[in-house]
Amino acid sequence: MIGSTKFRIGLALCGALITLTGCAVSGTPVAGEPDVRGLETGTFATDRHTYTATAGNRGAIVEGARMSAAVVPALRIDPSLSHGRGGVIIPDIERALDFIANVSKPVLEKRKFVTGYVALGADRADPDGKSRPSADATALTTALLRFPTAAAATLAARELEDVDLAVSPDNRKLSSTKYPDAYLHWRPGVPTIGAFLAHDEFVISLFIQRPKADATDLTAWVDQNLAAELTQLAKFAPTPAEKISDLAVDPTGLLARAVVADRSAMHPDQYSFATYAPQHLVNKAADLTVRQNLVDATGVEAHAVVDGGAVTRVRDQSAANALMQGLIDSAGQYDPITAPADVPTATCLKLNDSGNKEDDYVYRCYVTYKRYLAMVSADGEPEVRQKITAQYALLANSL
Template sequence: MIYSTKIRIASALCCATMAAALTGCAVSGTPVAAEPDVRGLETGTYATDRHSYDDTAGSEGALVEGTRMSAAVVPAVRIDPSLSYGRGGTVVPDVERALDFVANVSKPVLENRKFVTGYAALGSDKADPDGQKRPASDATAVTTAVFRFPDAASATLAARELEDVDLAVSPDNRKLASTKYPEAYVHWRPNVPTIGAFLAHKEFVISLFIQRPRADAADLTSWVDKTLGAALTQLGTFTPTPFDKLEDLPIDPERLLARAVVKDRAGLDPDQHSFAVYSPAHLVNNADDQAARQRLVDSTGAEHIALVDGGSITRVRDFAAAQALMNGLIDTAGHYDTLPAPADIPGAKCLQLNNEGDAEQEYKYRCYVPYKRYLGIVSSDQEPDVRQKISAQFALLANSL
């Protein structure tokens, strides 16, 4: 896996720990019919008034565009239904992070061709062995990374040069050809059941690394063709931000981050784990069961996911869909037992980590609340805190809509 549980969206759509029990206070707001008066809820010191983050990305333009690119990269399960186990999805905001997906000798190429940003999605047909971060030798695993460059000419050169330096890593590497995508650069090492490929498409380079249970050149090449087909189809649905406009990207274009409870609204900067907006594909990439998660995303009409420190907001089709998403996520929550939710928060549900869970890697408490087209999730390692947070989340949604 590329993430620990606490920064995997699959586990709860939540990120880093936020503890400390807080004292209650009244909050402003106008009560809505059939809803509690949110002014009387125990929300601690969490802000619950309508808010907006109006800043643009500035120097973090590459990161914000990288989160947008979660919509540009196909989840593994949509390449082949057998690839149902998510191994993660991540922004690739700089050259150093890109080297996690290509050979280290690729660094000069990425620098010379002015690498901008990217996103990578990983999947397999089975879970990694316990305690391991690599697939089992008998697994089929696919890593699809899409790298952004300033223009098509730079991407075309980058694809060729990335192939050249990758080939030179070992004298045993050999070129292969794709009849379906003859412009793709493909190579493997005979008797090793892996294959790599690069394909330039407009200002992007699609980078693939595929593992199969056996070393068969024809079989591996067929998987390259299948993956490139799915990757190009998905990439074709994405509209990149013009290179000279990255600094002007709004950090919260859908006002989703502003609807999520945070400890302190001041000084929040884009962060891929704790202050970012993603497409629903990011939720699929980080699910242990990508097939089930993709069905849940499709059936609820999930549109965008905003991650904040310790929580998230997801916008879906309607209130029934928000309830369905909540129940679907709870059903796959893992080592958690039910915990009574605050009685004055309509529809809220809470969970508590049980003895089979890992308190070092997973939050001890988690609560969910659906509100109109939104599902809010909060997490904490302190029960009083999580109860205040879910109350504050309900109040913030009520005051924001």
């Protein structure tokens, strides 16, 4: 499973952390809502904001985040694959080598790999303390690799297969009657299969594990995976390679609605400043079935992450409330605590003994506002209370 990473920013709060002291907040109250100008929000900026920057040399992050819409979650390949193992951007060659053989590096360099996104899933959770599926699991890795042109992708698929096949003299080629242009190989007696298929500017890279070493069965799973992925990819319009650096860093405006310590320090980063398609919210879940049902039921349109926080846009206010409750219900390692009384809809949680402080913040709070759900987190309770108050004020001032 792709491990979670905890990112911290030193926050300069307004006044001592042990006492929530207020700072002035702009905005005009709406009937039925508190006057956010009187809320205690510290030094967090809560005025309406727009990020106008373009991606520049971080275009691989922004386009990779866009590509989260182009990779099918494992659950939609087969309903049995309900255990999420993560989903991440592949922004460079070194990261790509986490999902394809190390001998592939010269191919990626020669064919000028651009960026990618990968989704992983299985039919059961990884064993406790392990980051790999058990031997009796069915597990899929679907990586979408982007190249500058269709011609480069076509060459890359063939060359990636060649170097992967050559890793062991025991490797053997297989073929798919449904996808004759796909390259497949396996090692007899080993219950895994690798596959590459070029499609326009992309190479679909698959790695599939099954409980038994059966070439016919493994090939059938490749066909099933490719069918789902090609259907998903057909809905996606890639950014021309020469325009990736010109991509807006905040195309949906969600990042501007998320509380951060310092707006001037924000730049594209897949964990602390990025906007994703709804599929990414599914891939991050441990239970893909529950999360996919929740995303579908609430009409999630886009999901943005910042350091220690997130903002999600859904169908309407009731959907935002339902999404909040669904996410809280799935946060088994957190227990409820009292939220700020002057922040409507706010709900706060504290990490319990089943959680891990190395991976998760101690405190987490949620708040809904119209069709938006926001989450903030911190390791101190005064800080997280101030932060969720600022988050509510920012949403109120932004809409």
